[in-house]
Amino acid sequence: MSKGNINVSVENIFPLIKKFLYSDHEIFLRELISNATDATLKLKHLARIGEAKIEIGNPQIEVKVNKDNKTLHIIDQGVGMTQDEVKKYINEVAFSGAEEFLEKYKDSEAKETGIIGHFGLGFYSAFMVAKKVEIFTKSWKDEPAAHWTCEGTTEFSLEEHNRKDRGTEIVLHINEDEEEFLEESKIRELLTKYNKFMPVPIKFGTKEKELPKAEDAPEASGEDEKPKTVTVDDIINNPDPAWTKQPTDLEEEDYKNFYRELYPMQFEEPLFHIHLNVDYPFNLTGILYFPKLTNDMSVQKDKIQLYQNQVFVTDNVEGIVPEFLTMLRGVIDSPDIPLNVSRSYLQADGAVKKISSYITRKVADKLKSLFNNDREDFEKKWNDIKVVIEYGMLTEDKFYDKAQKFALYPSVDNKFYTYEELEAKIKDNQTDKDDKLVILYASNKEEQHSNIKAAQDKGYEVLLLDSPIVSHLIQKIESSKEQKVSFVRVDSDHVDNLIKKEDEQVSKLSDEEKEKLKESYEAVAPKEKYTVQVEALDSNSAPVMITQPEFMRRMKEMQQTGGGGMFGMGNMPEMHNLVVNANHPLASEILGIEKDEDKQSKIKQALDLAKLAQGLLKGEDLTNFVNRSFETIK
């Protein structure tokens, strides 16, 4: 037996490991299982290339808890180590790694940002939870086994051992204050979190498996007879997850099954998937799923998971995946993502930027091919995916450009146009006198029904744009098109004013009469809510109408949905225009009424009807209106 001192320059490294990584103690298990996995894969490789002339069978990793001895065991059937290798790899290599790690991350900032959990501290992370660690290891080479012990000081012992099985067993003597790591449920939770898709089978205890009923079993064997079971190893992971396979080897059903495996609590099927697979200029595989999304972009708990060679790293992919795609689900696996750096550094990292733009491009390509291959189906899915696409168009210029080919603009009648198609369809009828293309839209079919109807009667096409970020998006579209274009909501003005053409209506009223009419309306409509405008419109159009100017409303919406718009407008009170049609017979009629009281009650009725058309008539006003109307039909 040899005793010795681990070569240290930082004397107090063990207390540091224990104290300093407090919040991330659980990562020790991931580290040790990663080592066990590496050792197993190395042996498989050596056997494959013929260097190790051995029968390796189906090696697995086993995790065991011994509550009586307060030990946790991680056992592998991998390459193992000779005594010399233990000296070299554990006493020197691993230690220098741990040392370097602590040097780098001893500032508290690193701890706060939670980066430590994303960095392999390696073998020595065992001392975060154990007061004593033992290694029993037998190399695949024909040499005696070794037994290494260390009690969390710089001293270790190393001796020969009579172990016969190839591979390594790490024994952790768990600290008194870390006994949660002796709980089966805790270990199972950690294994499922970090190791669910690791490439070597991981056994944790056993389970009962039902035997399939024999086909020729006699019917009369009794109804409540329990099915026969056998005890089998409980393998907690799937070593061959779908993303590690070639897309050509997978069926649609395989992708759906994998989705269920990833999110067992998710009952809704994904809409479609994107298989990522690239090995140059960086390495990345993965599967992204488009879930059904609604306009409600509230907290999403099933997130994209980031793996590094099948080891779970995090489900915080901020900075790696463009923000608009964080609404998707699935897996990204890449050894090339630097995880041991701060998030701000990550965002500036060249490789990460490339990864981010690769993912954006793949998503755009997939959407385009879905659109091209089955437009009908794409249209059906549009409402569930539009938030992602519109958000992407808003935030990523490259995606915006690509989306021109597949972004859809649905009409209130459920027809779907690309921008190009829409433009071709409406340009004759919806270009105003200044040569500007006016795109009309509604945000709510019910509430804006009368405005939609009026616009359609004029042969206008009305879109239905109802995502929460639509005001931001149309602002962007307007400024990015070469041709002059403006989006106008159908209720933002009287239909005759939505698209101003050459032929101005001649007013039936003189300027003086118009002014008088205006004053009469102002006497009834509260000033702080309505701006009265008397205008010469088509005599068949509504006599009175409430509108909200596009600009004001859009700025307000943009402020409310965050960013953009004009400062302070989010809190402005609701202001509406009250457009009075000077050419409607009602205008002359009101002017002709002598008695103020009669005039006012007529105007009140007209105003209430205009409010009713906009869904603005509520409360007492609505009750009074209904009662008044009943009076008239008595």
Ligand SMILES: Nc1ncnc2c1ncn2[C@@H]1O[C@H](COP(=O)(O)OP(=O)(O)OP(=O)(O)O)[C@@H](O)[C@H]1O
């Ligand atoms: N289960 C094992 N079987 C065989 N060798 C092992 C095992 N565990 C550790 N080793 C050896 O010890 C070395 C140091 O391990 P350690 O986990 O500290 O660092 P690492 O795995 O090289 O890097 P990382 O920081 O990514 O974990 C390994 O490179 C390996 O040679």
